[in-house]
Amino acid sequence: MAADEPLVLGIETSCDETGVGIVRGTTLLADAVASSVEEHGRFGGVVPEIASRAHLEAMVPTVQRALDEAGIKASDLDGIAVTAGPGLAGALLVGVSAAKAYAYALGKPLYGVNHLASHICVDQLEHGRLPSPTMALLVSGGHSSLLFTEDITSEVRSLGATIDDAAGEAFDKVARLLNLGFPGGPVIDRYAREGDPAAIAFPRGLSGAKDPAYDFSFSGLKTAVSRWVEAKRRAGEEVPVRDVSASFQEAVVDVLTRKAVRACKDEGVDHLMIGGGVAANSRLRAMAQERCDRAGITLRVPRPKLCTDNGAMVAALGAEMVRRDRAPSAFDLSADSSLPVTETHVPASHDELHRLSE
């Protein structure tokens, strides 16, 4: 790695993971994560107040762990990056507050960055700099989007997104229907491996000729699965959990990969990146690979640990901000729970920058 590449610490607290990562340019040095996922399990979803409380407890220990892991001193850093949004408001606020304090105390520039752009940029840690342009499919419990970017530090365009549930949410809901616990993604993936993906013909949402080409819908699928399962239960028959899992998963993955590949073809993009927690799904990876190979598209999917929410992805985008001389954020940076994907980062107003440089 080049020693003159920017050394950046990234803080991520948009949901239930307290993530602190440290990167030098595109090289990952540390990826420390503390998760409160187990505290949310019995609620079947992330409880915002529980997540916020856990972030506060975990923040400083996780930063210290990352510094130790990277073997650097905080004073060596070239910048502090933090997820400014989108995400849970109270959870974001803990990370943003801590990041400001670290940046201020250490005298380093602060970069409030977009969580979704970070999910894309993290692939630089795995496969080197993103080609321009890049198509990205982001799929997790919170997002399902098709994004197009030519420069991840300044421009991300949304081609399509879910109009109801996120893909990961559908996994959670179906897992709950089948009494498989929370989170649903990994457990459904596991059961699906032993089931028949063609056993039940579940609907492919928004796949008609007149439907929006790049938008997703998983609510109808979820309803179809629960109808099917309930009918079985009413008839007193055993529910074939493996086949239901495999058929449901197939329906989700089929739509995601088909639309992503179509977007690449339509836009003339020959690189597809897949990120977000659902990118860890083995069937999604396999089908995306197949379809990309057939279409002559290079597929980039980071290892699962980099796909789920983490601080390394925030650091990766922060390092790119430093490298490209993007304007740092001001110390009155807001945590913005609905930060639009087009806002890759939240730079300071001109006046504020002027005041800080005095």
Added chain:
Amino acid sequence: MLLLAFDTATPAVTAAVLDTGTGEVLASADQIDARRHGELLLPTIDAVLREAGVAKERVGGIAVGVGPGPYTGLRVGLATAAALGHALGIPVHGVCTLDGIARAARDTGAVSGPFVVATDARRKEVYWARYDADGVRVEGPAVDRPADIAEKVAGLPSVGAGALLYPETFPGAVQDGPAHQSAAALAAFAADAVAAGTSAELPSPSTPLYLRRPDAEVPKNYKTVLPA
């Protein structure tokens, strides 16, 4: 020692720098904006340090209000204190927010003798604590509906936005007493505890005084979509 104090548990965003050697408050700033703790705190800290002419490296300790407070913003103060303390390598002292208001009430002469501090906990409740004539907290902090503590606070003067909000329970509310937190009083309280060697008895700066369990709706059993 130069002590930096701040609190985001009440609608105030308040910060102050205290020279514990002389007892002089070198700078303080108070803004009332319950919805913008996150945006305002760091610039406010920066402003008081500049006004006091104190480089951040010279700060020897931090005092932070740990609540109770109903605002998401409560965590802004604690997260900021923890990170500043970590980065600067200085100790962070937690102070019960009501103790800071109590200190201000005595220092400004708003009360003498035993009294009560009550802040607005929202949801028709107050956070409150009772103090003796020496300003020592003898009950609380607790969160209650005003009517449920009327007997306990009867006949006592009271300060804080919670007391002003519920005059039936707090007929002795001091109208021009401190309504919200002021970091200068918080700093004085913490400095005294440090000087008296009792800072170890202060509340942990890493865990806010929430007093309430997290709102966590357990989703109801899976709703069937077929007609019953």
